Amino acid sequence: MELKFTLNEVPRVVEISADTLLLDLLRSMKCYSVKRGCETGNCGLCTVFVDERPVLSCSTLAARVEGRSVVTLEGLREEAEEYGAYIADEGAEQCGFCNPGLMMNAIALYRENPEATDDEIKEYLAGNLCRCSGYEGQLRGIRSYLEFKKGEVRHE
Amino acid sequence: MLKFKQYYRVKSLEEAYELNQKKSNVVLGGMLWLKLQRRTVGGVIDLSDLGLDQIMETEEAFTIGAMVSLRDLEQHEGLRAYLGEALHESLRHIVGVQFRNVATVGGSIFGRFGFSDVLTLFLALDAKVKFYHAGEMPLSVYASAAPLDKELKNDILEAVILPKHVEAVAYRSVRNSETDFPVLTCCAAKVNGVYRVSVGARPMRAAYTADLTDMLKDGITPETAAAFGKWVSEQFATGSNVRASADYRKKMIAVLTKRNVMELAETEKAVHAQTAAVQTKGGQA
Ligand SMILES: Cc1cc2nc3c(=O)[nH]c(=O)nc-3n(C[C@H](O)[C@H](O)[C@H](O)COP(=O)(O)OP(=O)(O)OC[C@H]3O[C@@H](n4cnc5c(N)ncnc54)[C@H](O)[C@@H]3O)c2cc1C
Ligand code: FES
Ligand code: FES
Numbered sequence: 114m115e116l117k118f119t120l121n122e123v124p125r126v127v128e129i130s131a132d133t134l135l136l137d138l139l140r141s142m143k144c145y146s147v148k149r150g151c152e153t154g155n156c157g158l159c160t161v162f163v164d165e166r167p168v169l170s171c172s173t174l175a176a177r178v179e180g181r182s183v184v185t186l187e188g189l190r191e192e193a194e195e196y197g198a199y200i201a202d203e204g205a206e207q208c209g210f211c212n213p214g215l216m217m218n219a220i221a222l223y224r225e226n227p228e229a230t231d232d233e234i235k236e237y238l239a240g241n242l243c244r245c246s247g248y249e250g251q252l253r254g255i256r257s258y259l260e261f262k263k264g265e266v267r268h269e
Numbered sequence: 270m271l272k273f274k275q276y277y278r279v280k281s282l283e284e285a286y287e288l289n290q291k292k293s294n295v296v297l298g299g300m301l302w303l304k305l306q307r308r309t310v311g312g313v314i315d316l317s318d319l320g321l322d323q324i325m326e327t328e329e330a331f332t333i334g335a336m337v338s339l340r341d342l343e344q345h346e347g348l349r350a351y352l353g354e355a356l357h358e359s360l361r362h363i364v365g366v367q368f369r370n371v372a373t374v375g376g377s378i379f380g381r382f383g384f385s386d387v388l389t390l391f392l393a394l395d396a397k398v399k400f401y402h403a404g405e406m407p408l409s410v411y412a413s414a415a416p417l418d419k420e421l422k423n424d425i426l427e428a429v430i431l432p433k434h435v436e437a438v439a440y441r442s443v444r445n446s447e448t449d450f451p452v453l454t455c456c457a458a459k460v461n462g463v464y465r466v467s468v469g470a471r472p473m474r475a476a477y478t479a480d481l482t483d484m485l486k487d488g489i490t491p492e493t494a495a496a497f498g499k500w501v502s503e504q505f506a507t508g509s510n511v512r513a514s515a516d517y518r519k520k521m522i523a524v525l526t527k528r529n530v531m532e533l534a535e536t537e538k539a540v541h542a543q544t545a546a547v548q549t550k551g552g553q554a
Binding site: 114130131132134153154155157160166167168169172173174176177179218221236237238239240241 | 271272273274275276278297299300301304305312313315317340361362364365366367368370371447448
């Protein structure tokens with residue numbers, strides 16, 4: 114079947130099978146930031162935005178994004194670089210496999226709740242599992258990133 | 270992995286219902302649970318274009334469409350104001366935000382999962398379910414039917430209806446680790462003047478009991494709440510699985526119920542204080 118959607122702001126038309134999952138489609142379209150982790154909805158590694166909301170691409174049917182806008186980390190380069198610097202600064206990234214999913218969700222958190230408290234950060238990111246970091250560095254990194262974004266708004 | 274050849278994006282409930290009479294087709298909610306199944310089906314029926322992703326509020330009730338995501342449920346301002354922290358508490362442990370953006374109310378209720386926080390919440394609140402063919406029925410009737418007859422199995426769940434009879438509600442669950450399936454879910458509510466308690470993840474499917482004891486009629490104190498919690502724990506069968514033993518669950522039912530009931534007392538006190546303040550103000554004017 115034919116699928117029309119927008120990927121990182123570029124209109125695309127592709128042929129898919131009825132049961133193609135969004136994760137498989139995006140990787141076949143060279144969006145390698147979208148990682149295949151648990152594939153059971155638990156780890157958050159496959160997070161992408163559909164119409165600006167973070168969703169699990171491993172559990173979303175590709176056919177369902179007809180007419181919608183999908184954004185992967187490839188489409189958020191600037192924000193990802195900014196955020197990545199704070200994560201690196203805190204030594205929060207080890208193998209890095211969880212990082213694209215975490216970045217997508219941290220950016221979603223910032224857009225939804227730029228004033229998030231530590232508890233709110235933890236709750237928002239509870240669906241992003243990391244087997245290396247122990248989460249403390251990530252929490253510090255996100256906190257600093259939110260502080261930096263606040264400063265940016267203040268200086269505008 | 271769920272495999273299929275046909276994807277039906279239906280334009281009406283009637284079309285969905287007709288397609289669902291075929292054994293080889295399945296209705297899609299968020300697909301999170303379906304996706305884990307290793308099976309091949311003929312086709313999937315997508316309800317996304319039917320406007321079932323809305324929550325409507327009237328004077329009498331909230332009507333929550335089957336395709337409303339758990340995240341939209343959690344964030345709905347009217348429901349948050351009506352149910353307070355219990356709404357958030359019942360949903361926030363379900364995996365993560367990205368998961369709850371995908372999982373639906375319809376899939377959660379239709380599936381009648383033993384571990385379901387969502388079923389536990391709505392059972393205590395005395396919600397109703399509305400099916401395309403079978404019409405409306407109390408959720409308690411749907412939840413306790415065992416097994417589902419063919420008609421209901423092949424029906425389409427349109428909405429969950431929450432009549433505005435809830436006076437207070439409190440929710441608690443136990444998990445071995447954050448975002449895991451619950452070891453026990455427990456909700457207490459005062460609905461139409463009656464205390465109702467639902468317990469799920471026993472590990473059996475959630476069930477409810479109304480207060481038949483009169484223990485709370487002269488007021489909720491730590492002692493009456495504890496006695497009531499113990500009585501409630503005796504009303505439910507529990508079982509053992511990898512997450513916890515039947516005994517542990519029994520003990521926790523009493524503890525969670527006591528805490529929930531104490532919280533209900535706090536809410537009732539706050540409501541009385543508010544009402545008294547409004548009356549005094551009215552009297553002064
Ligand atoms: C890894 C994981 C962890 C989870 N943890 C929890 C948890 O801690 N607490 C909790 O409460 N839940 C939990 N769940 C369950 C989850 O919240 C959803 O309830 C579940 O995924 C079903 O919702 P869905 O929208 O994905 O439905 P689907 O998977 O799409 O559907 C489930 C069933 O309902 C049928 N169906 C769906 N919609 C309709 C409709 N409108 N009419 C008729 N039939 C319909 C489908 O055919 C299917 O049989 C978990 C699920 C997973 C996969
Ligand atoms: S790969 Fe999607 S949640 Fe793990
Ligand atoms: S850094 Fe290795 S999984 Fe997170």
